[in-house]
Amino acid sequence: MKIVLAIDSFKGCASSQELSSWIGGAIGDVYPTAEIVACYIADGGEGMLDAIMQNVKGNIVTCNVHDPLMNPLSAQYGILEDGTTAVIEMAQASGLPLVPKEKRNPLLTTTFGVGEMVKDAILKGCRKFVVGIGGSATNDAGLGMMQALGYRFLDSNGEVLGHGGEILEKIHTIDESRVLPELKACEFVVACDVDNVMFGAHGSAQIYAGQKGADEVMIKRLDAGMEHFTKVLKNRLGKDVAMNAGSGAAGGMGGGMQAFLDAKLRSGIEIILDQIGFDTHLKDATLVITGEGRIDKQSLMGKVLSGVSKRAQNAGVPLIALGGGIADELEEHEGVDALFSIMRYPMSLEEAMEKNRAEKLVRQSTKEIFRLIKLIKNSAS
Structure with missing residues (x-):
């Protein structure tokens, strides 16, 4: 038996x-x-890293990154035995439990640390990425992640913007001149188990931002900012991802990764079952x-x-x-x-x-x- x-x-x-x-x-x-x-087993959120790495051969890597409020943090990711595939769990650097309840504010929280993990893996030779995006504290459309990888987002005056969901409404120009060159050779598969879009009644802010510390005023601002940002994506990069199923996952991280990294969104459990x-x-x-x-x-x-x-x-x-x-x-x-x-x-x-x-x-x-x-x-x- x-x-x-x-x-x-x-x-x-x-x-x-x-x-x-x-x-x-x-x-x-x-x-x-x-x-x-x-x-x-896990479903692509917290625990995905452990689920994969305890079933397949590879190594756990520890690196220094920044948490959702840009405080120093030690995070982990996995590199599989092929030496080129990295397993990134977003919650390691941008998870909701990393932010004390009294400091939760998706206008301020960023995915920068996730980008730092990806960059560390790229510098170690990885070119394929499995990224679990569940359990986030953020609503920044993955802009923090992109900033860590070299993207810069500028306002209408040409000033470089900071971090967090609050910059969505201010973005006028996207500067790609400093993007990590190796990024073009990288493939990203994203574990995503929701079908939310980037803005609107079924969007990232209106459905999930309240769980991340946003009040009604913040939610409306984040939703409007996300809509503005998707128009910039369409006009500046020719990427129309706003209404893709899953684009609103993890505060718009799904859509951001589709637009900037040509990421493929898949069911988290399907990814894990394949990997193991x-x-x-x-x-x-x-x-x-x-x-x-x-x-x-x-x-x-x-x-x-x-x-x-x-x-x-x-x-x-x-x-x-x-x-x-x-x-x-x-x-x-x-x-x-x-x-x-x-x-x-x-x-x-x-x-x-x-x-x-x-x-x-x-x-x-x-x-x-x-x-x-x-x-x-x-x-x-």
Whole structure:
């Protein structure tokens, strides 16, 4: 029996690695000879770097960059064993947790540190980039990243602009004369799991800026600034990306990377499954186990569970999903053969998220599932 584990973290409670260890151990208690293949998974946001680098060969690199408020910061990225592919997690340099709640202001926060990581990797010989853009503290359309790579943005007086979302409304000219020359030879694939556009009712500011510290006045200003900037992109660079699905991801980072770097936007889970060779692990597999903290309709729309289920279906391997909870509205399984909640009795969310209790619940639920599998197999034979 070969069991492939591809379970997302239970956010705020347990990592993909911890869950895989608990589930694998419980399976071993029932089937001691079972082959367990653990694939550590994330959806392209925080945790993407760990998910890829713990599944494939490569090295973690530490470099000095700047955080969203331009304070010095030590960040990490990965270089795969080919020596030319870098894995960049935006949250390492521009993530929301890096900014204290009282200082969160997307008019000021910048993606400059992300560009510094990319530049460091370029100088180390990398030319292919996998960039996860989830969990950002920014709404600057990736302009900070571009500044770190040599782009300069000037106002109508020819003055060089500073950092943050506040410069969007002021940009008049884009100066490419100092851009890192190696950038032309680089390829960028962006992990993006939202379809938001750059401005408007479904745009980056109106949907997400409030979560990053913006009040209503700031949101309107950022939205107007983003609309202005997209017109500059179209007029100055001939790049019309504003209404591309995903262009508004990470405060417009998706669109900025499309415009300046010709980046390709892809589902985060699809990128990770490709990078870790997930389809190869499915060969001769008996069963796949996936899941996340809360399984609902969104889980089946471009997230980890959705991506894993499509691959399992294509390979003809049965799939079980295990979750901390399952939403009432979820009636259709959509490619998942069976859904199980780890909850055994009523308890508060706080109680359920206590790591020791969560481990016990995960182990108990997994054992019961495999006891049932064993019972059915024995009855059939």
